[in-house]
Amino acid sequence: MSRLATTQLTRPEGIIDLSIGQPDASLLPTSIFDANNIDAPSLAYGAPAGDGRFREAMGHWLTEHCGTQVKGEALLITNGSSNAIDMICTRFSRAGDTVLVEEPTYFIALKQFTDHGLNVVPVAMDDNGLEPEALATAIEQYQPAFIYSIPSFHNPTGIDQPLPRRQQLVAIAKQHQCLLVADEVYPLLDYDKEPAAPLASLDADAPVLSIGTFSKILAPGLRLGWLQGSPDLIDQLSSSGLISSGGGLSPVTSALVRPLLINGHLSQHLAQLRHTLKERRDTLVNALHRHCGDRLQFNLPHGGYFLWAHTQADIDTQKLLPKAKAEGVGYLPGAACYTHTNKTNAMRLCFAFYDKEELALAGERLGAILN
Ligand SMILES: Cc1ncc(COP(=O)(O)O)c(C=O)c1O
Known part of the structure; x- marks a missing residue:
């Protein structure tokens, strides 16, 4: 062996x-995948923001599960959340820029920010997540490239930001025109109530990107996730060198997962x-x-x-x-x-x-x- x-x-x-x-x-769930769904288009270079059929199905599925409308056009397909973080760093920051993070935070995101040469500045949290006043002060002080937050069932603290706190943070991002990156890996794993709406859905005019992933709700080996944001942010990400050269991400995996969104298996x-x-x-x-x-x-x-x-x-x-x-x-x-x-x-x-x-x-x- x-x-x-x-x-x-x-x-x-x-x-x-x-x-x-x-x-x-x-x-x-090994038995729910069917390789027969891999057709010729899914074996070609992908459309820049990801397979259109998959984005559309994802939009419908998220709309059904997150209590808010999510359109397929607002989504960009990624190789999971880690890849989304990396793409955001590449596109929206330069070495030496500052990123504001919760303290404590997802420990491997810290490594990703360091890999990109970013200056990581922690912002205090209270029992409801990132503290709004501390965030506003830090934005003024550091003029960060972006803010990184985990609003739902935070890794590591498990804190789930209540809706008013989420709205406050989005309003601060909008007021300061500072990109807010919400790493929303866990909202669909709410045991007691309907999942929270993605932060990117709270205010269409605020500079917010919500990251989602199949890693914790289906299988991490899929390396499949999505980014949700305004047309402008999605365009900026999908015109990166990575996608211009290699095409939209994960067409084959999208073909494997799309039927599961439609037939109820997911x-x-x-x-x-x-x-x-x-x-x-x-x-x-x-x-x-x-x-x-x-x-x-x-x-x-x-x-x-x-x-x-x-x-x-x-x-x-x-x-x-x-x-x-x-x-x-x-x-x-x-x-x-x-x-x-x-x-x-x-x-x-x-x-x-x-x-x-x-x-x-x-x-x-x-x-x-x-x-
Ligand atoms: C907050 C957070 N972001 C990102 C990831 C990595 O997700 P992915 O497998 O989609 O890259 C994890 C995994 O533990 C996580 O907890």
């Missing part, structure tokens, strides 16, 4: 590693996925309450993949990690999600990659090390 790694699905031996932020094999899968994730969240939460008690504090996330927990103030979760691994449990130390802080008592726990029995055991093991 080849010694080259095939995927990132391999489970580390002997530990339940809650730092892994992806669906496990049991959540990947919606069914999503309903089942929300149910499973909610059960897994509950299992982990119950285990943490039982075994860690008040040594671990956290808020209940109502969607998404993550639980953000704090130990006592004097515990550095980075330093604690080897001990945790020796007990058979892993997590993402909170420090990874900050721009400069190298000591924090936070940890991000993902409940999407392990089943209920394993999550219960992980909670027990965390309890053992915190004791």
Whole structure:
């Protein structure tokens, strides 16, 4: 057998590693894909903003699921959210520019910004997400190329910005004419209510780009996602050198996914996925309450993949990690999600990659090390 790694699905031996932020094999619906849908147009260079048939189907599907009209013309197809972030950096920033981010934030977006030579400036958050006043002040101070925010079931904190906060942030972006990039990977994974409308739908005249992806709702290996924005922003992105040379992104994958949008399979899968994730969240939460008690504090996330927990103030979760691994449990130390802080008592726990029995055991093991 080849010694080259095939995927990132391999489970580390002997530990339940809650730092892994992806669906496990049991959540990947192999049987719903049909390669017969790959026709001649999907094997040609793609149209600049992505396959028109797919964009249209995506528009209808998003309109049905997000409680607001999303037109196919407002979408540009990408190779997932990471690719969308990269395209935005390439098109709307230059090395040395500033990007404003939430603190804490998605740790790998920080790496992408650094790869582009951007100066990353953190903006404070409160219980409802990015703080409007702090954001406005930072825009005036730094004149950033753009703001990067994760409004729904934030990675890592799980915070879901309420609608008034979303409206305030969009209004600030509009007032300052500063591009707001909303990385909306998780809104469709709301366990209790209808998904929030994309930020790009809140005000057609505000400079907002909403990023969506199939990675967390269908399968990350598809490398398929979308960007939603005004015609002007979509045109600027689709006239990049990348797309001018290689054509619109992911025509073959779009052909595989389009029937699932139309025949209801994606919606069914999503309903089942929300149910499973909610059960897994509950299992982990119950285990943490039982075994860690008040040594671990956290808020209940109502969607998404993550639980953000704090130990006592004097515990550095980075330093604690080897001990945790020796007990058979892993997590993402909170420090990874900050721009400069190298000591924090936070940890991000993902409940999407392990089943209920394993999550219960992980909670027990965390309890053992915190004791
Ligand atoms: C906030 C956020 N953005 C982007 C990504 C990466 O998404 P994709 O697989 O679509 O590139 C993730 C994955 O964890 C994420 O949590």
